[in-house]
Amino acid sequence: MLLAIDCGNTNTVFSIWDGEKFLCTLRTSTHHARTADAYFTWYSTLVKHYGIEVDITEVIISSTVPRVVFNLRVFADRFFGCRPLVVGKPECLLPQQPRVDADTQIGPDRLVNTAGAYDRHGGNLIVVDFGTATTFDVVGDDGAYEGGVIAPGVNLSLEALHMAAAALPHVDIAKPEHVIGTNTVTCMQSGVFWGYVGLVREICAQIKSERDRDMMIVATGGLAALFQQNEALFDAYEEDLTMHGLTVIHRYNKENTP
Ligand SMILES: Nc1ncnc2c1ncn2[C@@H]1O[C@H](COP(=O)(O)OP(=O)(O)O)[C@@H](O)[C@H]1O
Numbered sequence: 001m002l003l004a005i006d007c008g009n010t011n012t013v014f015s016i017w018d019g020e021k022f023l024c025t026l027r028t029s030t031h032h033a034r035t036a037d038a039y040f041t042w043y044s045t046l047v048k049h050y051g052i053e054v055d056i057t058e059v060i061i062s063s064t065v066p067r068v069v070f071n072l073r074v075f076a077d078r079f080f081g082c083r084p085l086v087v088g089k090p091e092c093l094l095p096q097q098p099r100v101d102a103d104t105q106i107g108p109d110r111l112v113n114t115a116g117a118y119d120r121h122g123g124n125l126i127v128v129d130f131g132t133a134t135t136f137d138v139v140g141d142d143g144a145y146e147g148g149v150i151a152p153g154v155n156l157s158l159e160a161l162h163m164a165a166a167a168l169p170h171v172d173i174a175k176p177e178h179v180i181g182t183n184t185v186t187c188m189q190s191g192v193f194w195g196y197v198g199l200v201r202e203i204c205a206q207i208k209s210e211r212d213r214d215m216m217i218v219a220t221g222g223l224a225a226l227f228q229q230n231e232a233l234f235d236a237y238e239e240d241l242t243m244h245g246l247t248v249i250h251r252y253n254k255e256n257t258p
Pocket residue numbers: 007008009010011012130131132133153155156221222223
């Protein structure tokens with residue numbers, strides 16, 4: 001059975017894939033110093049809690065934090081006796097070659113989102129991922145990653161206000177009832193919520209205009225739901241898109257590696 005690991009700058013997510021469906025999804029915060037033993041203690045406690053008894057024989061990893069990969073490799077080797085497939089490494093094949101400037105190190109999460117979205121929807125897409133950063137990935141007709149946009153994440157924007165301004169508190173994102181805030185918290189929420197609605201609309205419109213055609217917009221990442229409920233910014237919202245992309249890349253490598 002396959003263990004898929006998506007490590008972002010904020011959270012690390014593990015999902016067990018039985019070939020047809022995900023049996024469970026486990027989430028922890030990302031720490032580069034977490035050891036292989038610590039991963040296993042956390043993982044085995046939760047798997048036992050959910051009553052899942054599986055034999056993991058394969059591991060695939062996508063990590064936007066290069067330093068965590070070492071401990072995750074040790075984890076896979078020590079506890080499952082396998083060598084993980086690491087997206088972005090030369091030995092991990094991609095279904096389509098990215099079309100970007102030479103020597104560009106594309107975030108592996110973006111390559112994985114591209115593969116997952118193409119598998120579900122075909123080409124000519126914009127994938128929006130609301131993570132630590134908000135990324136827009138342009139997927140070509142043949143499913144290749146063709147570039148995109150990196151913007152500061154929703155929580156990062158709120159946190160930046162708090163960090164830089166002595167009188168601004170820590171605030172959680174929410175859609176404020178009115179655009180004109182009547183206290184500090186609603187003023188900050190309004191700035192980030194409506195600023196983001198504008199950012200997403202404008203960037204998608206500009207991408208379509210640069211391509212001179214309509215494109216399907218697929219969103220992922222926990223905070224996408226907040227925007228989708230309120231503003232219908234996307235054609236689809238898929239929480240499991242990155243995990244799905246990991247299974248697609250894993251299958252492609254199995255089928256194409258001698
Ligand atoms: N369902 C959710 N509701 C509210 N905040 C969320 C949700 N999912 C993630 N977040 C927040 O969104 C930010 C990005 O999280 P995540 O998507 O896990 O990022 P990354 O993939 O970069 O690790 C974090 O600040 C996280 O706490």
